[in-house]
Amino acid sequence: MQTENNPFKGCKAIVEGEGFVGREEQINELNSHIFDKNFDNVAIVGIPHIGKSSLMNTLYLKRKELWTDKRNLVVWHTLKKVNKDDNYHRFDLFLSIASQVYSKLKKLCPNDDFIEDLAEYMDILTEKDIRWFEFEANLKNFFETIVDNNIRVITCLDEFDYAKDYLQEAEYQLLRELSYVPSYRVALITTSRRSIYDIEHYSGGGSNLFMLFENIYLKPFTKMEHCLQCKKIPFINECDIDKLWSITGGHPFINSILLEKYWTTKDVNKALFQAKQLIYKYYDDLFYVLKKDGLDDKVDRLYCGYTEGVTEQQRDYIYNRYGIFIFQKDESYIPFSSIFEDYLKCRYKNIPFADVWPETERALRKSISSALAKHFNTKDYTTWVAGLSFIDDIPKDRLNVWKGQMHAEKTKYGAAGSPNIINQLYPKDFQIFFKLFWDECLSDIYGKDLFYWLNALSFIADDIRNPFAHSRKGLLSEKEQLKATLICQEIIDCVIRKK
Numbered sequence: 001m002q003t004e005n006n007p008f009k010g011c012k013a014i015v016e017g018e019g020f021v022g023r024e025e026q027i028n029e030l031n032s033h034i035f036d037k038n039f040d041n042v043a044i045v046g047i048p049h050i051g052k053s054s055l056m057n058t059l060y061l062k063r064k065e066l067w068t069d070k071r072n073l074v075v076w077h078t079l080k081k082v083n084k085d086d087n088y089h090r091f092d093l094f095l096s097i098a099s100q101v102y103s104k105l106k107k108l109c110p111n112d113d114f115i116e117d118l119a120e121y122m123d124i125l126t127e128k129d130i131r132w133f134e135f136e137a138n139l140k141n142f143f144e145t146i147v148d149n150n151i152r153v154i155t156c157l158d159e160f161d162y163a164k165d166y167l168q169e170a171e172y173q174l175l176r177e178l179s180y181v182p183s184y185r186v187a188l189i190t191t192s193r194r195s196i197y198d199i200e201h202y203s204g205g206g207s208n209l210f211m212l213f214e215n216i217y218l219k220p221f222t223k224m225e226h227c228l229q230c231k232k233i234p235f236i237n238e239c240d241i242d243k244l245w246s247i248t249g250g251h252p253f254i255n256s257i258l259l260e261k262y263w264t265t266k267d268v269n270k271a272l273f274q275a276k277q278l279i280y281k282y283y284d285d286l287f288y289v290l291k292k293d294g295l296d297d298k299v300d301r302l303y304c305g306y307t308e309g310v311t312e313q314q315r316d317y318i319y320n321r322y323g324i325f326i327f328q329k330d331e332s333y334i335p336f337s338s339i340f341e342d343y344l345k346c347r348y349k350n351i352p353f354a355d356v357w358p359e360t361e362r363a364l365r366k367s368i369s370s371a372l373a374k375h376f377n378t379k380d381y382t383t384w385v386a387g388l389s390f391i392d393d394i395p396k397d398r399l400n401v402w403k404g405q406m407h408a409e410k411t412k413y414g415a416a417g418s419p420n421i422i423n424q425l426y427p428k429d430f431q432i433f434f435k436l437f438w439d440e441c442l443s444d445i446y447g448k449d450l451f452y453w454l455n456a457l458s459f460i461a462d463d464i465r466n467p468f469a470h471s472r473k474g475l476l477s478e479k480e481q482l483k484a485t486l487i488c489q490e491i492i493d494c495v496i497r498k499k
Contacts, residue, residue, distance in 0.1 A: 007232045008260035015054040015252075016061060021232070022225030022252075023051065026216055027058055033214045034059065034154060034187055041179050041188040043160075043196050043210075046218035047322050048289055049253035049282065052191035055218065056156050059189065066154075067108065073146075074154045075100040079162035090132075091125075093166050094139055094174070097155050097186075098125060101146065114149050118142060136174055143184035153186045160190035164202050172200050176209040188213075194293060194317075219323025220336060221250035229255055233263060243268045249326075249337025254279055276339075283343045299324070300486055303335065303344050304479035308452055309490070345478055353464065353484040360488040363495040364430050365422045367445050371437035372422065381419040388421070393436055398429060427461040446494045456487045 007019060026044075033040040044052045063074035077096045102118050109115060121142040125135060146153060157163075167175070178186045190213075192199060197210035221229065223245060229252060230241045240262070247268070248255040257278055261271035290296040298314045302325065319325050324340065325333040335341035372384045385403065388394050402424040409417035409424075418424075425433075431454055434442055438450045446453055464484045 006260060006263040008256045008263060014057050015051070015256075016057055019232070020054060020058070021228040022221055023055055023058075023218075026055055026218065029214075029216055030055065030059060030189070034189065039152070039185060039187055041213045042190070042216060043213040044189070044191045044216045044218055045193065045195055045321060047193060047324065048286055049251075050218050050220065051252050052218055053158050055216075056158065056189050056191055059154070060156055070152070071150055072152045072154055073101060073104060073108075074156065075104065076156040076158065078158040079160060079166065081162055081165055089166055090168070090171050091130075091135060093157075093163075093171075094135075095125060097153075098122065098139060098142055101153055102142075105146070105151070109149075112149070114145050117145050121145070132170065139174070140177070140181075140184050143178060143186055147182075147184055155186055155188050157188060157190045160192040160196075161194060161199060163199055167200075172209050176212060179209075180212050193289060198293075217321040217323075219321075220248075221252050221255075223250065225252075226250045226255065230259065233259060235266070236262065240268050247272060247337060247339050249335075249340065251337065254282065254337075254339070257282075272339075279339060280343060280346070283340070287347075297486060297489070300344070300347060300482060302333065303341075304482040304486070308455060309448065344482075347482075353481045353488065356485055356488040356492065360491050361427075363492050365420075365425065367442060367495050368425075368430070368433045368437070369420060369422050370445075371433065371441035374441050375437060381421065385421050391436065394432065398432070402429075427457070427464075431457045431461070446491075456490075460484060460487060 030042055030044075033042045044055055046052050060074055060076055063072075066072040066074055075097060077093070077100065079093065099122070102122050105118065106115055121138050124130065124138045125142065143153065175188070178184065179188050190196065194202075195210065195215060196213050200209055226245050226248075227241055230236050230244060244255055244258060244262075248258065257275045258268070258271045261274045262268065265271050265274070287296045287299075290299060295314060295317065298310045299318055301308075301310055302315065302318055319327075319333055324336050326336050327333055335344060372387075373379045376383050376387050378384075385406075388399060402421050405424040406418070406421055410419075411417075422433075434450060434453055434457065443450070463480060
């Protein structure tokens, strides 16, 4: 059994050397921007483990020849989560870059006079009680000295999403100046799951740093790149390559997990059996990250065709920038791989509609009861019943049904019967009260607009909680059930958040 030479052993790290395949178009794009006469900055954007750091690493690996041939100094800094209560974290990113640059130049240019100037600036920059304006001025002088000596600094910033923990508007402004003022200009390459614009505005910044960046959106491999990756295993056949393409959709990390198992099993199905839990764990982590960006439930919505509540920007990320859905000839979108679709189905099964509907009903009745209490200026249930009789938009036949049910309940159960007429509502009745009390009360609880919620409640009442679907489990598709679950979870979240 071959194990020692498995080319996909350790596939969870940054891929380099012979293990790196494809991405020729993106490499050329990266190099053309960074080495252009305008010295552009580049943001590499994509979902976790799609190869962002590996792509940036293709340039970092050339740092020796870039220094020898061009006097380009390349440094790498990985951002991490920091304690926001630490008053010094705003300096950390800039100090890390400057420290690396100074350390490398001391070794590369030990006898050059400007090294002493850099040492003086570093002493000032690392003073404990330095004021921000002093830090800013001396950092610019530090890099200006480097530029004056015909050296270009290229800074690779990995995991730039964490910039929201480091930087506020003043720091973004400094980063912007460093990356475009010719006298002390530094080239920036970042990797992140969101664009620079989104990261900066999430932090409340408004320096327009994003306007200085060219974006490279990294998606799964093309079919050709997928084949190149698979053929790192010399004994793999074309049929298995096609099977892996269907399963992984060209996701390089997931394919490498399967290929690591395939090396020993020589069987795609066995490899999938061994790796499936690890792949699902990856998708768990992906949705954890997407949740931070408010995109997790949006993926669920788009999968089941429930596009209400998904903005154009969110749709653009999911459909076009991340590449986790693919466009079909019939102008529909489907998940980019079979295992991703399997995972999306499992997300529904973890919280099926049947489990969330009872809590949803309670949440709807609670919010409508609060609307009646506000409208009638009392919590007296008898007053509500009497008052509803005088509202023309309440259908009298429905009101009589609710009153009849309430009377029957009291007759049968006595004091245990509910005195609140709202507890007698059917799913189709909720729309009546949303129309009546939207402006007065319910809009504050649910947000969005009335049309959105009438559509959602109509779908629940007409397609999900109707007698046929309610009594026959196999009548509804998984996507319909998922859509219903998402609506229910949103209703519950709105009422809980308002409380």
